[in-house]
Structure formats: C-alpha cells, structure tokens
Amino acid sequence: MRIAVVVFPGTNCDQETLYVLGAVLGQDAEPVWHADTDLARFDAIVLPGGFSYGDHLRAGAIARFSPVMRSVAEQAKRDRIVVGICNGFQVLCEAGLLPGALLPNAGGAFASQWVHCRVESEQSALTAGVPAGTVLRLPIAHGEGRYVAPPETLAELESSGRVIFRYADAVGAVTDASNPNGSLGNIAGIASAGGNVVGLMPHPERAAESELPSQDGLPLLRALISYGSRAAAHLTGSAAHGSTVQVGAARTGAASR
Numbered sequence: 001m002r003i004a005v006v007v008f009p010g011t012n013c014d015q016e017t018l019y020v021l022g023a024v025l026g027q028d029a030e031p032v033w034h035a036d037t038d039l040a041r042f043d044a045i046v047l048p049g050g051f052s053y054g055d056h057l058r059a060g061a062i063a064r065f066s067p068v069m070r071s072v073a074e075q076a077k078r079d080r081i082v083v084g085i086c087n088g089f090q091v092l093c094e095a096g097l098l099p100g101a102l103l104p105n106a107g108g109a110f111a112s113q114w115v116h117c118r119v120e121s122e123q124s125a126l127t128a129g130v131p132a133g134t135v136l137r138l139p140i141a142h143g144e145g146r147y148v149a150p151p152e153t154l155a156e157l158e159s160s161g162r163v164i165f166r167y168a169d170a171v172g173a174v175t176d177a178s179n180p181n182g183s184l185g186n187i188a189g190i191a192s193a194g195g196n197v198v199g200l201m202p203h204p205e206r207a208a209e210s211e212l213p214s215q216d217g218l219p220l221l222r223a224l225i226s227y228g229s230r231a232a233a234h235l236t237g238s239a240a241h242g243s244t245v246q247v248g249a250a251r252t253g254a255a256s257r
Contacts, residue, residue: 001228003029004042006072006088008063011050013085013205020205021046025221034066043232044081044125044224045072047088049141049203059102059144060090069095081125081228082197086142089189089199098190098199099157100149102142106182110143114213115180117188117202118168121161124191125227126198126220135172136165136216138202140180145201147183147190157190165189165200196231 003021007014014031021029029046032039039045052063063069069091076082076097084092092098105111119127119134149157157163165188169178179186181201189200204217 001027001043001225001232002041003027003044003046003228004032004039005029005046005048006034006068007031007048008034008050008052008066008091010052010054011048011087013049013087013203017046017048017085017205020208020217020221024208025225027225032068034063034068037067037071039068039071039075039080042075042080044083044228045075047072047082047084047091048205049086049088052087052091055087055144059087059142060092060094063087063091064095073097076192076197079194079196079231081224081231083126083224084199085203085205086140086145086201089201090144092197092199097197098192099153100147100190102144102201103146103148104144105142105146105180110141111145111180112139112141113180114139115188115202116168116170116172116178117165118172118174119164120166121164121191123161124164124195124198125231126189126191126200126204126224127164128195128223128227130219130223133172134219135168135170136202136220137170137207137214138204138216139206140202142181142201145181145183147187147201149184154184157187158185160193162191162193163187163189164191164198165202
C-alpha cells in the first residue's frame, strides 16, 4: 500500500512514522512536502506529529492553509484513509475534516508520558478488527491535547460510535486521574462518519518495536494497512462508481465536516 506522510514546516515525527510504516511494516511510505497539491497517487495519508509552523497562533491553525490540505480534503471525500497523529489530529480539526478542537492542556503544562487508552469502537480505519475494550499503552507528547466540542457534537460522536479512543487506567477504567489533559469525556481519538478520517493524540508509531516499552501501536497501524488495502482495491475496482462498501467494521463514506 502506498502511504503519504505529509511534512509541514516544523513537523518532527515524520521520520519515525516513515520508518515504522516502511521498514517495520513493509509498506511503500514516502514523505510529501506540504506544498504538494496532488495526493491522488496514494492509498492513505498520514499527518504525523510535530509542531507545524511552530504551533504559532495555535496548533494546526496555519498548517490547515498549506496547499496540500486541499488534496487531503479531496481524498478524504473519496474515502481514502486520512490519519492525523497528535499535531496531525490538531490540523484535521482546524481544517474541519474532524469536529471539535484541541485546546491547551488543563493546567497549562506540556504532557510527555505513557498513558493507557481504551478502544471504544471498531468503526474506523485505525481500529477495525481491534475489539472494543482493548486497553493500549501508548505515549503522548503535547501541550494542546484537550479535546472539546459543543454538547450536540459530543452527543452525536458518542451515539454514532465515533469516539474511538478514551484515556483510561491500566485495567480500562475511565477515571479523572487517567485523563492527562482534561479532554471532555476522556476522549483521545475520534473518527469521521465514514470511519476513513481518524485523529488521535497518542503516538502509535512510538510503540511499534520490541526495543520500546510497548508495542501496542502495532495493532492500530496494521489495521490501517488492512483497511486501506481493502479500500484501495474497492476504489480501483469496477464497482467503485457511486457505490458503498463494507471495509472492516466501518462503512466507507464522506468525511465529516
């Protein structure tokens, strides 16, 4: 599967993302500079972590205007997989591809630590085949990770299974103490209505090798590859025109706006 890893000025997690997708998982992953305007050649797009444009104004606020984002939105509407990790999640929210916003952490301190996340839903490109209730140990590193959204948006996310990760303790209990940044509902990741656009604050690419304290990022990245391969086969097949298809546990569809 051919995967684009978008690099904005200030991005600093592109190399480990490329390494894990390419060397560890054997995919054709390549960096794409933010000035690129055509991502149609890729099966999936990853917006990695980092500090795009130095997080000036607020995280992701300037990156959303990069030329590449128009193509990211077009590919999302075509059911291509788009995953935003940490700063990438912030960019997707700023761009309107996912609802809500990421505000400065409660308490104002940068959070760099290992956390536990409970998988809430298989209805996304990143969790298809990973059973709900699975507890993952993943690292976070952010200053603006407090997820917020209007009450009606939160209610819609919850009722439609689009909250896909929630901060929890080691046994999966959702508690205030396990919430590292004050996110509403302990939300750590969400998906679009079609499940093909996903954003999360933890870093699965930093938990993907035996030398690291956890390999819990691997099931998520493998789900992305499996889901993406099936979606790419469908989109290039004769049935691609105007039809829908079941891919993993989620139906592919237009990205949330």
